[in-house]
Amino acid sequence: MTAYVIRRFLYAIPIALGVAVIIFSLVHIAPGDPLSALVPADAPSSVVERLRRDYGMDRPVPAQFVLWLGRTLSGDLGVSIATGRPVAGELTRAVANTLLLAVCASLIGFPLGILLGGVAGYFNGRAIDRIATATAITGVSVPHYWLGMLLVIVFSVELNLLPAMGMGPGGSSAWSWDWTHLRHLVLPAVTLSVIPMGIVTRTVRATVAEIMNEDFVEALRAKGMRESQVVRHVAKNAAPTALAVIGLQLGYLLGGSILVEVVFAWPGTGFMLNTAIIRRDLPLLQGTILVLSMFFVLVNLLVDILQTMLDPRMQRA
């Protein structure tokens, strides 16, 4: 087991490097001069050139990459060219806000998805299955920014029950666990939970339905085992697949949804990425995408390890 974990950790290194190369290339391939977004159209070229030099953008792209990688490995993500603030600090605050949102969305989406999927799979083909499946398909199909706007119109504008945006009085720096602040979390968290809920439902349903058709279930029943115990066996067999999907979805959630965070002006990584893209803030963009990708790699790693613990057959693979 330890050897397996170490091996998986080592695999993560080339993945991280590959991700870094891709991020850097994509950001630089995108059209538009990063400085043109920051300075007025008629800024004199000498000043713009000085700024370009200050940010090291006058060097060839491969040299910029090496410099960036070197700094990044030593933990320095640089400073935002739009605000002059260190990227690491910006990122820490944004990640904390996104984490809050992602965890809440997970707490809504995953249990609901497992429950709906489990029930639908168990009662495969019956009315309850159709209802659950319809819910899942709706969840996956509805564009979540649209749903977010709809929820805002209903609950904020019409009913005036919940706030439409932000993290409450004082912003994220004044966050506390009381209803004044928590109520700001409700609409974005519900909106964000819908897609993972749908995807988890569909996966769990398919897995459970498949397992229910396997011979061993018949055998367990023939042995006279109680139905609740049969369900437990089925659940245990379905767990690794469900876990893999949940892990992937958790990765997406931690990445922060640009659309949902912009719709709710939630100051997380998605909102920040949106700003960074609009303003061509390359250091912020690179730093954010890199850290988010690392989250993804890390979550996948954890899921793999968990799966192996749940299903020892995986280790041999």
Add this chain to the structure above:
Amino acid sequence: MIIRFLKGWAIAVLAVGAFFGSAAASAETVLRIGMTASDIPLTAGQPDNGFEGYRFTGYTIYDALINWDLSSADKASDIRPGLATEWSVSENDPTVWTIELRQGVKFHDGSDFDADAVIWNLDKIFDENSPQYAPDQAAQVRGRITSLESYRKVDDDTVEITTKEPDSFFPYQLTYVLYSSPAHWEALGGDWNAFSGKPSGTGPFKAVNLVPRERLELVPNPDYWDQDRIPKTDRIVLMPIPEASARTSALLSGQVDWIEAPAPDAIPRMEAQGFSIVTNPYPHIWSWHLSRVPDSPWNDIRVRKAANLAVDREGMKVLLRDLMEPAKGHVLPSSPWFGQPSFDLHYDPDEAKRLMEEAGYSKDNPLKVTIKISPSGSGQMQPLPMNEFMQETLKEVGFDVAFEVMEWESLLSHWRAGAGDQINKGIDGLNVSYATVDPFSAFVRFMQSSQIPPNGLNWGHFSDPKLDELMTRARATFDETKRNEILAEVHTYAVDEALFVWVAHDVNPRAMSPNVQGFVQAQNWFQDLTPIRME
């Protein structure tokens, strides 16, 4: 039973919410503003985010030597004394300006504003070797103060600035340079980033509690030098809400009291609910810049005039729910520079068709033109529907308009490059909108031949000796009345020559709740937040 339980639970939750909600409220008056910017504009002195930045973190926290007079909604706003009480140009040498500074002004940190502070701040943006040189602030403002050659302290209350050539527009350029506290910068260890978090200017508001990308709070500066402009609201909270529908919902649900640029579709609803929509035309023009390189179809004045006559501006106004002012020229008719053009911009498809036929084109044999446009962008209003409208209305008279759509920042770089650059090969025009607040930004940068890229923004490589001479003369005329007469000649000539396809002036819509009182929407990009009261 279950329903009763749920009801009880909901009431309990609401009661808890109401309790915390009311506990958060207090007696102080607070104005919460939703901006269109995606981040708080820079706060260290020279703001970014264009003129929205100047509006909210520029002229609130800081002053310029010469400020804008934003007190009137009825006339185009002009400049007035700020940190300078007087300015005059030397009679012997019209490049030398003497500027008398206001005495007794203090920065928010308590240090004195004087000639040393002026020189220090000019070094901040012009002297790359000074310790306080701030490249990002320099990049924001240097393009707006292009005439400055050198500066020196005369005594504690006087500075002298020399311009590169005689330039009567220079006082307008001084409105863009804002003055940060040297002592405060020193106290913060010479760190502009730290200064941004704790800014110190001389303006009517002090900045407190900056939460990046979320909010900035402004509180009154009770010691402001202009006692008439001491803010009447206890606290202003600025929030970046870049998404129009999110801004609109925030206002409708009572989370903010004021939003910039509400979603047009929601305006009837806002009005029905008692929110006021404040609009006023201001120096902004939405136009097509025309290529005038050799072989451009726009070199034929009949084609330029036909395009101007083919645009149904009143129809477009209906499309935009009245949120535009049909253009009669480059500047508003209320501007002292409007003049008396004989070419009247109105919708006359028959005349347009006649002109096009004369030029050899018709609906069956249309003139093909390609225009670069953007799907969004600062001041661009609603570029896609507006340009599609133009395409339809021009088609009727014999134009076949094709668009090359690109993202706003890319469009700006293609604008800077000019029509003669390789990247604009085969492009006949470019849709871009901008401020026309002062003579340089209104006329010179687009119309003078010396401003052909890379020197300026004369995108179309337009060159006319008569206009060049007029603008040079206006620049060298220091008597305001005479200068305005020359600028009116410039504008008259430009309109009669149909230099651009002028379409709309934005009306700067903002929506506010009924308890926002005392706001006067000046005919300007900048607005004064000090007279606002919350009732």
